[in-house]
Amino acid sequence: MDSKNVLQQIFSIPVEEEKYIIYAPLKRIAFIANTAMVNSIIDRCNRNSDKDSPHEFLEELDFFTPGTIPEDDFQYGVQYDTVVLFLTNQCNLRCRYCYASSGDYPKKEMSWEVAKAGIDFVLSQVQKRSLKDMTLGFHGGGEPTMNWNVLTRATDYAHKKSQEYNLNLHVSGAFNGFWSEKICNYIIQNLTEISISFDGLAEVQNRQRPSLGNGDSFEKVTNTMKRLDAAGWKRSHESAPLCSHKISLIDTIVVATLLTLK
Ligand code: SF4
Numbered sequence: 001m002d003s004k005n006v007l008q009q010i011f012s013i014p015v016e017e018e019k020y021i022i023y024a025p026l027k028r029i030a031f032i033a034n035t036a037m038v039n040s041i042i043d044r045c046n047r048n049s050d051k052d053s054p055h056e057f058l059e060e061l062d063f064f065t066p067g068t069i070p071e072d073d074f075q076y077g078v079q080y081d082t083v084v085l086f087l088t089n090q091c092n093l094r095c096r097y098c099y100a101s102s103g104d105y106p107k108k109e110m111s112w113e114v115a116k117a118g119i120d121f122v123l124s125q126v127q128k129r130s131l132k133d134m135t136l137g138f139h140g141g142g143e144p145t146m147n148w149n150v151l152t153r154a155t156d157y158a159h160k161k162s163q164e165y166n167l168n169l170h171v172s173g174a175f176n177g178f179w180s181e182k183i184c185n186y187i188i189q190n191l192t193e194i195s196i197s198f199d200g201l202a203e204v205q206n207r208q209r210p211s212l213g214n215g216d217s218f219e220k221v222t223n224t225m226k227r228l229d230a231a232g233w234k235r236s237h238e239s240a241p242l243c244s245h246k247i248s249l250i251d252t253i254v255v256a257t258l259l260t261l262k
Pocket of ligand 1: 091092093094095097098099100101140141142143175176197209
């Protein structure tokens, strides 16, 4: 892999205007940079040469050569038995307090190739350590079901492999529950534990968590939770972020949440 491809291993995460966290996990390096620095790092990677590089300190840290996934961190107590896939930044809700900007970033989706590489890596580690359990997780914020093809492919593949290797597979994720019947059925049949973000009262849920297009979300999400209950699922948690409007309704929200879901 040349330094052009090293770009795939470097993440720039906007934190505020003109400020980014540059994160290179395989190098265990993270630092704050401005836009000019981000552009110049991209330029350096594309140039694929350290001649006249303006990044002396990064060159010294070997930042622009490819990193490799540590083969074995077991000696440090790290046990690779879980893979968590961040499938998409897209969402079908537009929550007012969304830390992921409610899916308004330019669309980014994990490919099947990347998902499979993550699962295969953890599978190899689980076998190497003769572990009995493996977990496949789906990261929320976007809504993981928006990348449905990769979610189902990854889940089916992990089930197939865990049967082949006689592993207990746990499949979990953080979702918004704004699902069609088809999605709900699949989740019930193939996942083992999930959390659903939910704001309790219809008034609050619809106001704080409107759908893309500004529609209501309460009915669809509570239908999802009722279906999960009917299928015998233990709900893990429903998060209900606080806002000034909800503080005044807090007692009602707790009671209403309990009543709605019974
Ligand atoms: S469901 Fe999650 S990702 Fe989607 S808009 Fe709400 S907080 Fe953001």
